[in-house]
Amino acid sequence: MNRWFILPLVLFLAFVGLAGYMLTKPKDEFVESRMIGKPLPEFALPAAAVDRPGLATRDFRDGKPRLLNIWASWCIPCAAEAPQLEMLRRQGADVVSVAIRDRPEDVAGFLAQYGNPYSRIGADNLSVVQLGIGSSGVPETFVIDGQGIIRYQHIGDIRPSDVPTLLEKLQEAAK
Amino acid sequence: MAAELGLAAMWLAAALAALQLVAGAMAMNARADGTSELAPLVRPAAVLQGLLAAFAFLSLIYLFAVTDLSVKLVALNSHSAKPLIFKVAGAWGNHEGSMLLWVTVMSTAGALIALVERRLPEKTMQATLAAQGFVALGFYAFLLFSSNPFERLPTPALEGNGLNPLLQDIGLAFHPPTLYFGYVGLSVAFSFAVGALLTRQVTPDFARAMRPWILGAWIFLTVGITAGSYWAYYELGWGGWWFWDPVENASLMPWLAATALLHSASVLAARDALRTWTIMLGVVAFSMSMVGTFLVRSGILTSVHAFAVDPERGTFILALLAIYIGGALAVFAFRAGTVAEGERFSITSREGALVVNNVMLSAILAIVLVGTLYPLLTEAFDVRVSVGPPYFNPVSAIFFFPMVAVLLVGPLLRWRRDSLARIRPSLVIVGLLLLVGIMVALLLSPIGILPGLGLVFAPALAVASVLPLRGRSLRRLPLATWGMVVAHLGIAVALFGMASESAFSEERLVAVQVGQTAEVGPWKVRLDGIQPVAGPNWTALQGRMFASYQGGREIEIDPQSRSFWVPPQQTTESALVTRWNGQLYAVVGNEAGDGKWQLRLWWKPFVTFIWYGGLLIALGGLLALVGRVIADLKRRHAKGRVAQRRKEAKA
Amino acid sequence: MRLLRVLIVAMACVIAVAGVQAQESMPPAPYAYRQLDDPEQEAKAQALMETLRCLKCQSQSIADSDASMAGDMRSDVRMRIAAGEDPEAIRAWLMERYGDYVSYKPEVSETTWPLFALPVLLLAFAGLVLWRRMGRGPAAREGKGES
Numbered sequence: 005m006n007r008w009f010i011l012p013l014v015l016f017l018a019f020v021g022l023a024g025y026m027l028t029k030p031k032d033e034f035v036e037s038r039m040i041g042k043p044l045p046e047f048a049l050p051a052a053a054v055d056r057p058g059l060a061t062r063d064f065r066d067g068k069p070r071l072l073n074i075w076a077s078w079c080i081p082c083a084a085e086a087p088q089l090e091m092l093r094r095q096g097a098d099v100v101s102v103a104i105r106d107r108p109e110d111v112a113g114f115l116a117q118y119g120n121p122y123s124r125i126g127a128d129n130l131s132v133v134q135l136g137i138g139s140s141g142v143p144e145t146f147v148i149d150g151q152g153i154i155r156y157q158h159i160g161d162i163r164p165s166d167v168p169t170l171l172e173k174l175q176e177a178a179k
Numbered sequence: 180m181a182a183e184l185g186l187a188a189m190w191l192a193a194a195l196a197a198l199q200l201v202a203g204a205m206a207m208n209a210r211a212d213g214t215s216e217l218a219p220l221v222r223p224a225a226v227l228q229g230l231l232a233a234f235a236f237l238s239l240i241y242l243f244a245v246t247d248l249s250v251k252l253v254a255l256n257s258h259s260a261k262p263l264i265f266k267v268a269g270a271w272g273n274h275e276g277s278m279l280l281w282v283t284v285m286s287t288a289g290a291l292i293a294l295v296e297r298r299l300p301e302k303t304m305q306a307t308l309a310a311q312g313f314v315a316l317g318f319y320a321f322l323l324f325s326s327n328p329f330e331r332l333p334t335p336a337l338e339g340n341g342l343n344p345l346l347q348d349i350g351l352a353f354h355p356p357t358l359y360f361g362y363v364g365l366s367v368a369f370s371f372a373v374g375a376l377l378t379r380q381v382t383p384d385f386a387r388a389m390r391p392w393i394l395g396a397w398i399f400l401t402v403g404i405t406a407g408s409y410w411a412y413y414e415l416g417w418g419g420w421w422f423w424d425p426v427e428n429a430s431l432m433p434w435l436a437a438t439a440l441l442h443s444a445s446v447l448a449a450r451d452a453l454r455t456w457t458i459m460l461g462v463v464a465f466s467m468s469m470v471g472t473f474l475v476r477s478g479i480l481t482s483v484h485a486f487a488v489d490p491e492r493g494t495f496i497l498a499l500l501a502i503y504i505g506g507a508l509a510v511f512a513f514r515a516g517t518v519a520e521g522e523r524f525s526i527t528s529r530e531g532a533l534v535v536n537n538v539m540l541s542a543i544l545a546i547v548l549v550g551t552l553y554p555l556l557t558e559a560f561d562v563r564v565s566v567g568p569p570y571f572n573p574v575s576a577i578f579f580f581p582m583v584a585v586l587l588v589g590p591l592l593r594w595r596r597d598s599l600a601r602i603r604p605s606l607v608i609v610g611l612l613l614l615v616g617i618m619v620a621l622l623l624s625p626i627g628i629l630p631g632l633g634l635v636f637a638p639a640l641a642v643a644s645v646l647p648l649r650g651r652s653l654r655r656l657p658l659a660t661w662g663m664v665v666a667h668l669g670i671a672v673a674l675f676g677m678a679s680e681s682a683f684s685e686e687r688l689v690a691v692q693v694g695q696t697a698e699v700g701p702w703k704v705r706l707d708g709i710q711p712v713a714g715p716n717w718t719a720l721q722g723r724m725f726a727s728y729q730g731g732r733e734i735e736i737d738p739q740s741r742s743f744w745v746p747p748q749q750t751t752e753s754a755l756v757t758r759w760n761g762q763l764y765a766v767v768g769n770e771a772g773d774g775k776w777q778l779r780l781w782w783k784p785f786v787t788f789i790w791y792g793g794l795l796i797a798l799g800g801l802l803a804l805v806g807r808v809i810a811d812l813k814r815r816h817a818k819g820r821v822a823q824r825r826k827e828a829k830a
Numbered sequence: 831m832r833l834l835r836v837l838i839v840a841m842a843c844v845i846a847v848a849g850v851q852a853q854e855s856m857p858p859a860p861y862a863y864r865q866l867d868d869p870e871q872e873a874k875a876q877a878l879m880e881t882l883r884c885l886k887c888q889s890q891s892i893a894d895s896d897a898s899m900a901g902d903m904r905s906d907v908r909m910r911i912a913a914g915e916d917p918e919a920i921r922a923w924l925m926e927r928y929g930d931y932v933s934y935k936p937e938v939s940e941t942t943w944p945l946f947a948l949p950v951l952l953l954a955f956a957g958l959v960l961w962r963r964m965g966r967g968p969a970a971r972e973g974k975g976e977s
């Protein structure tokens with residue numbers, strides 16, 4: 005028996021092993037930001053709603069950790085996570101946000117319908133913040149500490165079960 | 180009733196496949212002198228199994244044609260108001276039905292070889308049919324235990340769920356079966372290879388018996404890939420025709436393996452060389468079909484928000500894959516060394532050139548396979564990477580262009596041993612063409628290296644591919660040789676199209692008001708108006724435009740931007756104007772404000788050559804197939820007559 | 831199957847990215863569907879865009895996707911190129927945020943080196959197989975069989 009003839013079998017078994025392993029592994033379909041642990045990029049956005057101020061990087065440097073929510077009025081999961089954001093706000097979290105490519109009247113309509121947990125809303129019409137922070141969709145929520153360092157990224161809408169994790173991450177960021 | 184009959188036929192067919200496997204295996208194990216009692220059953224079992232599978236599949240088609248809503252599969256995938264053609268096509272437009280189609284094609288092919296193939300030693304045939312039964316058995320198990328297409332609903336549905344006009348596309352209806360025919364044809368080659376390996380009968384006869392099946396599979400794969408590429412081109416709305424998407428690669432890999440197998444089988448048939456290598460390729464070609472099916476069906480490689488995929492199906496296919504291919508490769512590992520060495524030959528010979536072809540094709544196959552699986556591998560370590568055109572294009576070109584260079588002279592060489600001096604006039608012609616090509620490419624610069632190489636090689640290859648006709652009587656030339664010439668010419672044509680598209684395409688993205696004109700390349704396109712139009716479940720904005728080539732007659736084109744509401748999505752319906760020297764590709768986008776509309780326009784010189792080339796390649800395959808089959812029939816007829824005469828003489 | 835896939839991809843892209851795209855009322859970012867006026871800069875931008883992955887799609891670059899985020903990225907790339915930024919700097923900036931995943935351009939790194947080792951290995955292997963044939967001429971054993 006020629007030793008070389010066993011090579012295809014070995015390669016094939018390696019493939020089967022890999023494929024089998026990947027079948028059992030839960031599919032991770034998110035593109036995670038590489039900006040965790042790094043400072044927020046510099047930006048200064050105008051207000052997206054009449055009764056809330058806009059958002060800039062310096063707003064994060066007052067020593068208080070915050071949740072930065074990236075959303076849009078045209079995004080359906082964003083409506084689904086609205087109650088959870090409200091819950092976070094009532095438990096003491098300061099939630100600021102960036103509305104991605106949105107019109108003021110749509111933002112106002114969305115907030116009227118689903119509530120407004122945000123203390124600040126910046127209008128990001130060119131997705132500058134979204135690209136700068138390494139976010140690849142809406143909604144996403146970041147934990148930013150008091151020095152403006154990005155501490156944690158939550159991808160997708162916030163489910164009720166995610167609320168404790170986010171509060172915990174906020175507390176960690178306060179230390 | 181039809182559902183129960185179909186199911187019963189499937190069970191019976193499965194039982195016959197088992198019989199085919201057992202009887203074939205026993206026949207092989209019988210001593211050289213004695214024969215097994217079951218051995219004579221192998222061929223009839225294969226024939227009957229094919230008939231039963233065909234019956235089961237016809238039952239399914241009938242159920243779809245009459246829209247029997249008590250059958251789950253019909254209720255889920257059909258609707259009483261669909262046109263008949265789409266009802267019928269619905270039978271294989273889903274997972275269960277397509278698997279039944281797969282196994283039906285495979286058993287029908289098995290029945291056919293059981294009926295007609297008499298060249299090989301009977302033991303090899305029995306081993307081949309046993310292998311065929313083994314493969315079929317796995318698919319029957321899959322169908323019966325995990326994907327039963329004949330499952331009834333407890334209460335019949337009131338109406339079917341499948342009235343999505345988006346899926347009522349004639350291309351969608353016939354594209355997947357085309358690829359299946361290709362995949363399944365390779366399963367026959369696989370069985371032949373396993374049979375030959377088990378009985379150590381790797382002979383030219385084996386290659387000749389296998390060759391029509393490879394050719395048939397290869398033709399279907401070629402047509403399938405060509406059609407899929409054109410469909411993506413006009414449907415996706417950005418003018419791209421190949422994305423190196425995992426699913427595209429899943430169809431390309433069996434094609435590459437089949438192409439290599441086709442050429443190495445030629446060597447084996449003509450010269451009794453490359454024995455183990457041909458066996459290896461026979462196994463690899465089918466494994467690529469299975470790997471492709473696995474990658475697509477399991478959803479293991481789809482990243483973001485793909486359709487709900489069924490891990491159970493993935494596991495089942497992986498298990499089948501592991502058993503078939505793992506088994507065959509294990510047999511290969513233990514048996515290949517015992518296959519007697521083939522004939523020898525010099526590098527400057529037809530065989531030498533074909534070896535280069537095989538090495539290069541295998542290298543490209545390895546590149547595509549590894550590039551496709553690599554993201555999967557890194558994901559196992561939680562790292563995500565992207566492997567795309569910037570990797571595949573240059574890296575496969577490293578092997579593709581040397582192969583084309585050899586292809587320029589390979590078909591001119593004689594078998595066994597030849598000298599380049601003998602074909603000097605042809606070499607001079609090809610060399611001059613290459614030189615001229617290089618100079619033209621340099622004049623045209625700046626163009627990229629890859630398109631440049633394509634433009635240099637394509638004309639030379641076009642001429643070189645017809646050079647084998649030189650000095651031969653065209654009327655007496657075998658059809659198979661014509662096939663080779665046409666297929667190689669097709670490569671040149673497709674290569675030219677690809678290179679030209681990549682080097683000379685012009686793109687224009689503009690926002691224009693109604694009445695304004697945009698220019699792209701030699702075209703002037705005037706937006707005449709935008710009007711809403713409505714379809715069965717969509718509304719669209721249709722741009723009425725007039726395009727004129729170099730100030731010539733104006734041609735009306737009407738691209739649309741469609742919004743479907745169930746499911747909600749937007750598609751672009753591009754409008755194409757085809758000339759002999761290229762295509763104008765127009766897309767209408769959103770409103771851009773100030774009464775302006777977004778237009779996307781491309782002028783793509785000679786882009787259609789890509790698909791003309793693909794069709795030429797398939798036509799070449801068809802010519803070769805017809806030629807081979809006719810020659811086989813003639814030979815058999817002649818043999819029969821000789822035998823008859825001998826009989827008469829004896830009497 | 832390819833067709834099916836394309837369709838699925840198209841659906842997935844549109845549904846996933848924009849929710850319901852028709853509802854997205856904002857016009858696209860300024861340079862999402864507009865070329866730069868300077869053809870040289872546009873060519874640079876185009877070449878770069880073809881090697882950046884649409885993060886929300888399956889196997890598409892941002893240069894051929896209708897996803898709104900791909901449009902935003904195109905606009906971003908074009909504006910930076912117009913501002914005189916180097917294409918590779920833009921790529922590096924994006925990779926700093928999204929990792930290797932965002933770039934199709936192969937770069938040798940600790941996670942991708944096997945991809946580059948492969949062709950070298952294959953070249954060596956192909957060379958070996960052919961050399962064995964050439965070197966020994968007709969007397970060569972059936973070397974291919976051993977591969």
